[in-house]
Amino acid sequence: MKEATDILRIVGIILLGIFVLAVGIPLVLAAAGITLGILGILFSIAVLVIKLAVVIAIAYLVLVGVRAVLR
Secondary structure, three states: OHHHHHHHHHHHHHHHHHHHHHHHHHHHHHHOOOOOOHHHHHHHHHHHHHHHHHHHHHHHHHHHHHHHHHO
16 A cells, blocks of 8 residues: 555656646746747646546545445
């Protein structure tokens, strides 16, 4: 079970990094006065990352609940 928590931690860090890149870069560019067509694409990627994180969180909660019931 230790390996699973390590893997989930690594996946969480990767998802957080993707989210920071998808949201942070457009905000920095907008603050600098640079507006690109890529801005909308990056925001949509950020929304997809949030949706993916919610799905993973729900699946994790279901998994933990099933594990608790089986014990």
